Amino acid sequence: MNTPRMLPAFPTRSSGAARLVLTLAVLVATAVPGAPPVRADTGAEGLVDAYRSAYDTPGMAVAVIDGSSDETILRGHDGDGEAVTEDTRFRIASMSKPMTAAAVMLLVERGDFALDDPVVDVLPEFTMADPRSREITVRQLLSHTSGLSITTNNEYAFPPPRSAADVVAELSDKELAADPGERWEYHNTNYSVAARIVEEVSGEPYNAFLASELFAPLGMDDTTATLGCSDPAEGLASGYEVVLGAAVAVPEMPGRCVGNGGVVSTLGDMVRWVRFNQGALDTGLLSEESLEEMHAAQPGAEEYGLGWEVRPDPAGGDAPLVAHGGTLATWTGDMAFVPDTGTAVVVLTNGVGAPSLLTNNLLAERAGVETTPMNNPLTIVNAVLLGLTLAAGALLTTAVVRARRWALRRRGARRPRVVLRLIPLGLVTALGLFLPTLIGAQGGSFSFQYWIVVVWLMPLLVLFSAVCLVLGAVALTRRIWCYRRLR
Structure with a gap:
């Protein structure tokens, strides 16, 4: 389910699909009187409860990080009816992209290739019908400036490919929609190609490389990666369809999630992931320079880095947020941190919603700034x-x-x-x-x-x-x- 830049009320995940849902929602919502927004009580817990009330979210796990401490807020239940805990597993959707980018940066730091190397030099099997594809660099894949587009590469074709190699093979008869580096377009296939680079260079399957080279060193013991959006994972219950307050646990929609949206994690592990990106975990896994490069807006990429978005600070600070959202059909989430302050938020939910709105409210509340009423x-x-x-x-x-x-x-x-x-x-x-x-x-x-x-x-x-x-x-x-x- 992939998104070009969308309105703030809907998180990033997949291109046209989620954007159209938001467009329909906004058009109808402005034309038809609706229920008043849900206003939150004071404090982080009140904001979480207001969000859950507005979106009828069955289960949520939220952390507000402030330096070395964090406040954990748990609500509701998973698809098996069990109470949500810090160890409850969630699909994190496109919040997986920064992890793929980190895997690539690990290989870059080892000297296997450079960010500005052409993809064809690193991954010889990468071929397209468009000769311009030979100019695409690894950096352009990670910053969504490769020229790959939903207009020439339908990411929602069924049945979806099963592996990163299959995704790359499907591109052999496809064209680019723009010259590499010319424009930014959020397209999940960029990250499936990046996952295939990780496999080819490391000699390991993508999910195995993440497990041994990224998750294990960071102590993310409950985190794993699946190839397909609906592939089973140990301990993972179903997400929910929520319509007019009625929540039904259903399997996730099949799709190509390898490298771009297949990670399954927990709140505890995601807090460690954010702390690592803040430089608060002394693991030595990636250099400070590599982390800064990932978090910085890239050339021609608008406000997108290498697997991370750069957002305005809802508290009005000069330093932007480093963030990323995730949206599947039955899961949504968001994470963001302010690099200079150590403040961060992680939101995981097992239903559809707009968790970036909650992220902004939690950061605004922490800074003493007025929050936005919740409205679905x-x-x-x-x-x-x-x-x-x-x-x-x-x-x-x-x-x-x-x-x-x-x-x-x-x-x-x-x-x-x-x-x-x-x-x-x-x-x-x-x-x-x-x-x-x-x-x-x-x-x-x-x-x-x-x-x-x-x-x-x-x-x-x-x-x-x-x-x-x-x-x-x-x-x-x-x-x-x-x-x-x-x-």
Whole structure:
């Protein structure tokens, strides 16, 4: 589920899919009056409770780090009904990207290659139909400036590839959307290629390299990496679909997560990860210079570093945040720290939401700055979709039942006029067929496979589309059949 830069209310993960969900939410939320925002009580716990109330999140694990101390806030339960603890496992989605970047930097520091080396020199199997691909550097992969794009490489094709090698092989007939280094576009495949570089150079599988060379030295003993977004992991319960307050534990949507979103971790381990990036763990794993390079905005990459985002400080400080969010269909999370102060926040949830909003509020509250009331626009979107589905179902069922009466009234009419009368039903049917595909079309990629994506991202949109498509087609067919019989 991948994101180009999105509005602040929705975390980064996947490109067009999450962006369209947010766009729909904002459009409908501004057009339809909704419930008032949830205002938080004072303190970090009040902010977490306000967020959970707004998004109906089943389980949350949050840490607010201040220097050498941290405040842990645990709420709710996992997909097996067990209470959330510091050791509860969560999928961290695109918060995995900084870990892939760190793995690459380990190899760079060992002298295996340089950040500005062409990918083809480091990974000879990397080939594309576009000759410009030979100019892509490792740095450009990690900063999303390679020219890879959803417009020429559909990351939501089913079945998804099983490994980093498969992702690289799929690129052999693909084109670039821009010259390498010309523009920034968040595209998960960049990090799957980076994961394949780690495998090729180290001689180890990607997940094994992370386990032995990154997680073990940092003491992240409960963290592992999966290749697919829905691959099982030891101790990991299902995440949740949450619609209008109803939470249902469901398997994660299948997808290509190797290198870009497949890490499974715990709050305790993620606190260690953030502390390492703050330079607070004396492991000697990466040099201070390498960490600073990862955290700094890269050339042509807008506000993106090497696996990290650079965000404005919600407390109004001059130093920006170093941060990254993560969004899958049933998991969301966010992490951010202020390099100069040692203040940081980690948010892990097993439902859909906007954890970056909570991160900003927690940092603002810690700095004594006014926080933002919590509001979930998807609640309004889903309520509107449910109402539209019920209305469409009633109207189209009536059209099916009264098809013969409709034909009787028009049996003497000329055919062109009858055809005109059928156009509204045809449009409703077409709307049902094509509406889920807009998730890809708005990003330049069209496929009916996006129906599968929308089943996870917005189930009520699929229900509305299915009602329009099926009942619209039945009503249209029955009207034509009745008209021809009476003629």
